Amino acid sequence: MTRAALSALLSHWRRHPLQLAMLLAGLALATALWSGVQALNAEARASYDRAGAFLAEADLARLEAPAGLIDQADYIALRRAGWQVSPVLEGRVDLGASRVTLLGVEPMTAPPGAVAADLTGADPVAFMSAPGQGFAAPETIRAVGDAPFELIEAPEVPVGQVLVDIGLAQALLGLEGQVGRLVLLPNQPLGLPPLNEIAPHLQRVDPETETDLAALTDSFHLNLTAFGLLAFAVGLFIVHAAVGLAFEQRRGVFRTMRALGLPLGRLMALLAAEMLIMGLLAGTVGLVLGYLVAGVLLPDVAATLRGLYGAPVSGTLQFRPAWAAAGLAMALAGVLVAGGQGLWQLARLPVLAPARPRAWARASGRGMRVQGVAATGLALLAGALVVIGDGLIAGFVLLAALLLAAALFVPLVLAAICALGERWARGPVAQWFWADGRQNLPRLSLALMALMLALAANIGVGTMVSSFRTTFVGWLDQRLVAEFYVTARTEAEAEALRAALAPRTDAVLPVWFAEATIAGLPARLYGTADHATFRDHWPLIAEAPGAWDRLAAGEGVMINEQLARAADLWPGDTVDLPGAGRLAVAGVYSDYGNPRAQVMLGIDAFLAAFPQAPRLSHAVRMDAAEVPALMADLQDDLGLPHTLMSDQAQAKAVSLQIFERTFVVTGALNILTLSVAALALFASLVTLSGMRLAQLAPLWALGLTRRRLAALDLARGMVLAGLTAVLALPVGLMLAQVLLAVINVQAFGWRLPMQVFPADWARLGAWALLAALVACALPALRLARSAPADLIRVFAHER
Amino acid sequence: MTHPEPPAALAARDLVKRFRTGEGPVEVLRGVSFDLAPGRSMALTGESGSGKSTLLHICAGLEPADGGAVLVAGQDIAALPEAARAALRRGTLGLVFQQFNLIPSLDVARNLAFQARLAGRHDPAQVAELAARLGIADLTARYPEELSGGQQQRVAIGRCLAARPAVVLADEPTGNLDEATGDRVLDLLLEACRDAGAALLLVTHSPRLAARCDARLHLHAGLVAPA
Ligand SMILES: Nc1ncnc2c1ncn2[C@@H]1O[C@H](COP(=O)(O)OP(=O)(O)O)[C@@H](O)[C@H]1O
Ligand SMILES: [Mg+2]
Secondary structure, X not given: OHHHHHHHHHHHHHHOHHHHHHHHHHHXXXXXXXXXXXXXXXXXXXXXXXXXXXXXXXXXXXXXXXXXXXXXXXXXXXXXXXXXXXEEEEXXXXXXXXXEEEEEEOOOOOOOOOHHHHHHHOOHHHHHOOOOEEEEOHHHHHHHOOOOOEEEEOOOOOOOEEEEEHHHXXXXXXXXXXXXXXXXXXXXXXXXXXXXXXXXXXXXXXXXXXXXXXXXXXHHHHHHHHHHHHHHHHHHHHHHHHHHHHHHHOHHXXXXXXXXXXXXXXXXXXXXXXXXXXXXXXHHHHHHHXXXXXXXXXXXXXXXXXXXXXXXXXXXXXXXXXXXXXXXXXXXXXXXXXXXXXXXXXXXXXXOOOXXXXXXXXXXXXXHHHHHHHHHHHHHHHHHHHHHOOOHHHHHHHHXXXXXXXHHXXXXXXXXXXXXXXXXXXXXXXXXXXXXXXXXXXXXXXXXXXXXXXXXXXXXXXXXXXXXXXXXXXXXXXXXXXXXXXXXXXHHHHHHHHHHHHHHXXXXXXXXXXXXXXXXXXXXXXXXXXXXXHHHHOXXXXXXXXXXXXXXXXXXXXXXXXXXHHHXXXXXXXXXXXXXXXXXXXXXXXXXXXXXXXEEEEHHHHHXXXXXXXXXXXXXXXXXXXXXXXHHHHXXXXXXXXXXXXXXXXXXXXXXXXXXXXXXXXXXXXXXXXXXXXXXXXXXXXXXXHHXXXXXXXXXXXXXXXXXXXXXXXXXXXXXXXXXXXXXXXXXXXXXXXXXXXXXXXXXXXXXXXXXXXXXXXXXXXXXXXXXXXHHHHHXXXXXXXXXXXXXXXXXXXX | OXXXXXXXXXXXXXXXXXXXXXXXXXXXXXEEEEEEOOOXXXXXXOOOOOOHHHHHHHHOOOOOOOEEEEEEOOEEHHHOOHHHHHHHHHHOEEEEOOOOOOOOOOOHHHHHHHHHHHHOOOOHHHHHHHHHHHOOHHHOOOOHHHOOHHHHHHHHHHHHHHOOOOEEEEEOOOOOOOHHHHHHHHHHHHHHHHHHOOEEEEEOOOHHXXXXXXXXXXXXXXXXXXX
């Protein structure tokens, strides 16, 4: 009995291969986009973890000098006193054909168990003696090519880094006698002299629970995840439509089989098994596709993360079984969600329920009312959250409520527009055009909702990314206004540096800072010279009158947006500074990408409060064209390593390049999501076209040619898609607003001003219409070419 | 006969129609001819599967014949381009099928007026009178799916008559109606056609209904047989 029933059920798909293809394609694409994005995220997270585990620094405290570098003498003094510390020196340097991060370690003292210790411990003598050895990932070695010492393949080293002996690192970086930080090993002996006696100027930094990289790159991954989830939802619309149709079309078969004695439970089990098999099949295909998508996008994502955040992400994808399992589970959950409704209806249907195709449309009239109530409720919830919502979770709930409400409203608004069109139309054909559009809306509404969501996501995320880029580039120009930045290693060197710079530059501005706790938050305080560089360019988002004068006079401070939002400090408030007393907040400036609190105060007030602050870093205003020559001279005359100098024009160009690659990623995801929506529309139109003959045959018999009917069908598809695109615009802008003003603030502490890009909308609208045209073309063509016999059959045979 | 016959509103000349089936070609019509003058009615009878509907579809230009010709007001419709044949269906012919006549997305009032408006001959007063005579006047706000089969059929007849076609082609239009209603609707059809000078070709199973037409045509084995 089971086999007979199964073959009867499956014969449906043999007769509707296109429907089956749609179902599988929808599910496969949904799984592909979701799992592709997850693969990207997993790869990046694995890279962060690898970087953290490399020196086991994720778990160990370390000692740092506020000035930046630590004298090797301090290290030796600490070791002599019995402290178990291991030196690390890190820096960027050109090696062979590539620029890499050198990681200098000392094998004898490296934290046991850390990857670096295992690598260097194999043959410490070869590692430490000239010309030395370096460990690097295979891709890094390929990129470097020829190096002055032996490079050994070690896949566990983060990409872009080279592990060398600390002496070699000092030589290559031009930092002899200096170390970057001292890692405090676990299990220090008892009874050691206190740290602040041996090295009072060193600071103990505790390990962070989350790596800085993870925190910094969260926003990027959040975007990717949101995209993946949305694409998955859009794909599910396709699956839902196809499964729903298959259930409806087979209702007669169900009825017959139950009338012939097949128990309901068995029937439902068979259908569930059928969906399970399809889920597994499409899920597997989706995983393969997702892996390919991720493989194509990973180099750009890795470049973005490396460039934007310095995160060492490998450009090659690894296969992770957990990822595959999660992707398959998602596909199965998706098909069950999509088919659950059908199963539920089947369970409640009386055995002899009539198989009336148009009863569906009537039932959906009731459905429309329910939908309207739900949409209104969600919209009210979103509105309430805007007013009273607080926290990241509330932000995401707001996002979900907003998108769902908007999607649910789409068919209602389109139905209202069609009703108006019918009322206002003059000719009988025009009236029919609108009436027919309205009648078929329930069939198309899922696809149109998917299209709306895809377009809104495009507009929303596009607006956010573009706003971010415009703001960030502008901000970069403001913040990095100086042409040249340079840091000395010692106070004496700084003195010589200032003397060398003075005759060749327009201004040498101090970038001197100290660490302190402000309003309960760890913060960095900068001493700022009174100079046009700041007055004219600094990106203030709020200021009191005469802000710069008050700063120069030592009466006020500027704080960054993160501190302002976290401590609720705005112009008009005052803030307590250790050593400087209570000062007014004169202004708040934007400080993207920096997770910490920051305060600027006048240079005089700063030096009075922090007399021992190192005075090593400087921003230099000068003719940008002279920078390379100056850098070369400083290197020759003062022996200043180039790692301590940066040419701003070059740095900015690199930042912009990285942004372009970010755009490649979001752009690709945008197009993929839109394609899935177009496919959803295509699937609905194809399945609809099968049952539309009965609607169209009377018109044909009454003297409308098939070509005209096809043209009208095409026009209707385009009109509905066009209206949907128009509806998507405000939704997308609201989405962008929520992302910029709610999610960003809750997640990262800063708010981005929204900027609109109408040219992008026009382009997107054109894409949407093109996608709709492609989706509508085939069904319309089929209609135009349909044989009269197919149409006649409508009248001649009992259906 | 003293006057010459007026030119036939609808004429068939040696119509041949074959269908390709799984068991090879089947010849459904093998040379069918008839003439139908304006204002006259003709019943087309024959057992199920004898080709009545096929003949009607060919007469309406919905399907091409494999041989012979259909003349509407003396014009060979096979010689017309598809657009002109469609225009003929809009302006000259009126079709009533056994089922699925109505446009599901339009309400009864719009369905009734649809063809008349397509043909540019819409007269609201006439439509209202037709609706009253067909007993569907109080259904005008409903949609086809909310009507019984018989009610749908009467709307289809009303839609056809409202357009005042020169030739009415009806395929078992009363098949869905009970006998009394069927008789009343047929009366109306015959009367409206006679009044408007329209030719009526009526496919029916019922010898009783066939008897009320001016002429009868019986199809058997693809040929016209004596009734
Ligand atoms: N499209 C078609 N393809 C094959 N055979 C057909 C087709 N349409 C009708 N027929 C066959 O032609 C014959 C006449 O059909 P039809 O005109 O519908 O008969 P009637 O209306 O007299 O019952 C039947 O045997 C039918 O099976
Ligand atoms: Mg028939």
